[in-house]
Amino acid sequence: MLALFLLASYLLLSPEPWPVSLHIAKRPPDFKAWHDAELALPQNNASLPPPQGRQGRYVRFSNHYTHEGWGNVMQELLMNAHLAYVANATFVMYNYTWDPYARGDASLFLFTKVVPARTPMSALVAGPVAGGSYPEEAWRPPAVTPEFFEKICPEPTLFDVSRLKNESEIHPWTSASDIMDVFSAHIQTSRDNCMEFKADTGRIFDWDLFANVERMRSLWPTFKHSPILTEWAWSPLVSSILRDNYARIHPLAGDAESNSILPGLLAMHIRRGDFVRHCTRLADRNQTYQAFNAFEGMLDQFVPPRGWGGERNQAYYDAYRERCYPEQEAIVAKVSQVRMEALEQGRPLNRIYVLTNGDAAWTKDLERELRGEGEWESVTSSRDLEVDWEQHFVAQAADMVIAARAEIFIGNAWSSLTSNVNMLRVVRGVPIETSRFW
Numbered sequence: 100m101l102a103l104f105l106l107a108s109y110l111l112l113s114p115e116p117w118p119v120s121l122h123i124a125k126r127p128p129d130f131k132a133w134h135d136a137e138l139a140l141p142q143n144n145a146s147l148p149p150p151q152g153r154q155g156r157y158v159r160f161s162n163h164y165t166h167e168g169w170g171n172v173m174q175e176l177l178m179n180a181h182l183a184y185v186a187n188a189t190f191v192m193y194n195y196t197w198d199p200y201a202r203g204d205a206s207l208f209l210f211t212k213v214v215p216a217r218t219p220m221s222a223l224v225a226g227p228v229a230g231g232s233y234p235e236e237a238w239r240p241p242a243v244t245p246e247f248f249e250k251i252c253p254e255p256t257l258f259d260v261s262r263l264k265n266e267s268e269i270h271p272w273t274s275a276s277d278i279m280d281v282f283s284a285h286i287q288t289s290r291d292n293c294m295e296f297k298a299d300t301g302r303i304f305d306w307d308l309f310a311n312v313e314r315m316r317s318l319w320p321t322f323k324h325s326p327i328l329t330e331w332a333w334s335p336l337v338s339s340i341l342r343d344n345y346a347r348i349h350p351l352a353g354d355a356e357s358n359s360i361l362p363g364l365l366a367m368h369i370r371r372g373d374f375v376r377h378c379t380r381l382a383d384r385n386q387t388y389q390a391f392n393a394f395e396g397m398l399d400q401f402v403p404p405r406g407w408g409g410e411r412n413q414a415y416y417d418a419y420r421e422r423c424y425p426e427q428e429a430i431v432a433k434v435s436q437v438r439m440e441a442l443e444q445g446r447p448l449n450r451i452y453v454l455t456n457g458d459a460a461w462t463k464d465l466e467r468e469l470r471g472e473g474e475w476e477s478v479t480s481s482r483d484l485e486v487d488w489e490q491h492f493v494a495q496a497a498d499m500v501i502a503a504r505a506e507i508f509i510g511n512a513w514s515s516l517t518s519n520v521n522m523l524r525v526v527r528g529v530p531i532e533t534s535r536f537w
């Protein structure tokens with residue numbers, strides 16, 4: 100096993116031409132066209148008048164997440180970009196980076212699955228975080244590439260995040276708005292126009308912040324109006340997945356630039372795989388819902404089981420597992436219940452789309468069970484999407500597009516992907532009672 104891993108790593112990380120004679124794994128796409136398009140953005144121009152060009156103020160977040168799923172990376176990306184926006188500095192784009200140290204385009208996920216070491220952000224998203232324009236009333240210079248930043252700012256002022264947090268007395272319980280204010284003031288008072296948060300010095304907005312509604316609450320009233328959220332859009336590559344597959348999902352899903360609700364569609368997010376262990380760890384930490392799954396008025400909030408505040412017993416773990424890792428029978432029962440309640444609200448449901456990382460056999464089984472539950476015009480899942488090699492690596496974003504536009508969405512309350520979907524739904528004014536949880 101180790102030998103195989105070493106061999107695979109050697110083959111993947113080797114800068115030599117891909118050894119086609121050894122079909123160990125298919126090389127991931129290099130996304131070169133997307134990266135080239137970023138480099139060609141007109142804002143990467145030193146001669147532009149201020150506040151752009153050589154005299155602009157720039158902030159680069161080299162401390163961003165790596166080796167993390169897209170849900171976590173998206174959360175941090177939104178906050179970093181919002182910070183640059185409130186601090187009135189130009190955001191420097193970055194890649195969705197799995198492995199910053201990979202020599203080639205490929206890296207390994209859990210030692211087995213070949214993944215792109217880096218995905219240009221513009222292959223996943225559009226809008227301000229990917230170099231798109233800001234609305235007139237909230238104008239900022241559009242984001243530039245790191246390559247342009249390095250040219251304009253050969254010696255930026257480097258900020259050490261953990262030292263700054265220490266000096267500013269930012270604690271693990273400090274609210275998101277206080278952290279935003281401290282770092283915004285820091286950027287605004289910098290005498291250097293070239294600023295960079297140093298890699299490997301910790302994150303400004305850490306995992307716990309997004310998992311803690313109490314810490315996030317004070318930021319929401321301003322954050323929800325941020326152009327980073329209101330102008331959030333998906334990339335043409337993600338949209339192309341919807342255009343290629345809409346007939347299986349919903350007749351209106353092919354209009355990928357639209358955020359309109361897909362009437363009658365019930366989307367549901369079911370985490371499988373690593374979540375079986377993750378759910379136990381969540382219980383060990385008494386973990387509450389992700390912040391954007393706990394908005395005032397959202398249904399299906401977690402009622403602390405017995406054992407909370409006392410000795411933790413099997414019932415305590417079962418209560419977590421029922422909601423965090425529901426089995427097929429419970430899923431089908433919940434779907435029946437939600438369908439009935441939706442009908443009472445005047446929202447008849449007739450199609451299902453399942454967002455899942457479950458394996459193909461398990462997912463097929465579930466689809467069959469769901470079809471048996473009642474009359475549905477279509478029941479499809481992530482596993483049914485037909486995608487090409489580039490689309491394959493951004494398909495989770497297509498799942499999010501569908502979930503954000505579903506008439507009713509049942510999510511996993513501890514999942515960052517679910518949380519991001521619900522955040523987008525709330526920003527777009529989708530009624531809060533249409534977001535449900537297992």
Ligand SMILES: *[C@@H]1O[C@H](CO)[C@@H](O)[C@H](O)[C@H]1NC(C)=O
Nearest residue numbers: 141143144145146147148152
């Ligand atoms: C860069 O900006 C200057 C000033 O606006 C303009 O004259 C020039 O054409 C731009 N260069 C490119 C390559 O767009």
Ligand SMILES: *[C@@H]1O[C@H](CO)[C@@H](O)[C@H](O)[C@H]1NC(C)=O
Nearest residue numbers: 149150151155156186187188
């Ligand atoms: C942002 O910075 C520009 C100059 O770079 C300045 O003209 C503008 O007034 C600033 N806006 C805010 C809201 O501070």
Ligand SMILES: *[C@@H]1O[C@H](CO)[C@@H](O)[C@H](O)[C@H]1NC(C)=O
Nearest residue numbers: 129130134194217218219245
């Ligand atoms: C971003 O990814 C592209 C490949 O898609 C790569 O050429 C570039 O160096 C990466 N940028 C950084 C800062 O790692």
Ligand SMILES: *[C@@H]1O[C@H](CO)[C@@H](O)[C@H](O)[C@H]1NC(C)=O
Nearest residue numbers: 259260261262263264265266
């Ligand atoms: C934080 O500050 C304390 C003293 O105030 C110091 O002991 C500690 O080493 C600092 N930690 C970091 C990461 O700078």
Ligand SMILES: *[C@@H]1O[C@H](CO)[C@@H](O)[C@H](O)[C@H]1NC(C)=O
Nearest residue numbers: 383384385406407408409410
């Ligand atoms: C979780 O709750 C239990 C019971 O109140 C408590 O003993 C334990 O310290 C808590 N664990 C964490 C990580 O907060």
